């Protein structure tokens with residue numbers, strides 16, 4: 299796999315009949331994985347590579363034990379003018395992750411602040427170590443969240459809690475994050491990477507097109523009415539009966555054996 303300046307890109311899993319996982323580790327330890335332009339370029343290039351690789355069925359993004367990411371790079375942003383930010387449409391390209399079609403898991407240990415919390419929320423599933431700390435402290439820097447925090451956090455945890463975090467800038471721990479609906483699982487910090495790999499391998503063992511369609515269906519719920527979303531789901535559900543993987547999955551159940559999906 300390609301080598302990058304600010305991230306490590308690996309391929310994991312794939313043994314014992316398990317699915318193959320693309321593994322991205324943010325790697326700017328001296329800056330607590332602060333997200334600068336290079337990190338963005340590297341993550342996008344890695345996602346492009348993982349997208350092209352048909353053997354990859356899920357992707358995990360993680361950081362270090364101390365920090366998933368402590369936010370956008372404040373030192374890079376500090377001197378910028380309005381026109382710098384506007385003309386570059388600063389950080390709009392993180393949409394690449396939101397629009398990435400294969401399932402993604404954020405495995406969060408330590409700080410996930412500002413852009414770090416937003417990066418985790420761009421993933422489909424968020425698994426936290428019990429040492430994780432989440433927050434949107436932008437207001438303490440004289441700005442507001444800029445990679446979706448005011449929108450995705452509010453959808454994830456509701457208005458009262460989102461207002462609390464965004465207006466006070468306070469951090470919450472993993473337990474409060476799970477209670478609030480931001481996080482799907484909290485696990486002992488030492489087990490985080492194993493649990494994330496296990497979950498990603500499980501997803502990668504499914505039919506990739508079916509997993510991609512399931513992800514699309516859940517994401518529709520954020521963009522449309524209930525009636526339209528339900529119709530979308532039902533029509534897509536019907537369409538899966540044109541796939542070999544539906545035939546295989548149901549035949550395997552009836553024959554009491556594991557399915558052998560062929561992504562077709």
Ligand code: CO8
Pocket residue numbers: 328329330332333368369370371372373374388389409411412413414435436439442443444445
């Ligand atoms: N940017 C740049 N450098 C950082 C960042 C950051 N976000 N966070 C930490 N660092 C650096 C520190 O400057 C320090 O570097 P140095 O050793 O050269 O002084 C190094 O990482 C270690 O950090 P600390 O010494 O501060 O470590 P502590 O353990 O004492 O504290 C904290 C850890 C609490 C996480 C602390 O580092 C902190 O508060 N960091 C900033 C958190 C923050 O405010 N994040 C939000 C950033 S703003 C943002 O994300 C906006 C996103 C939207 C932008 C979109 C634009 C459109």
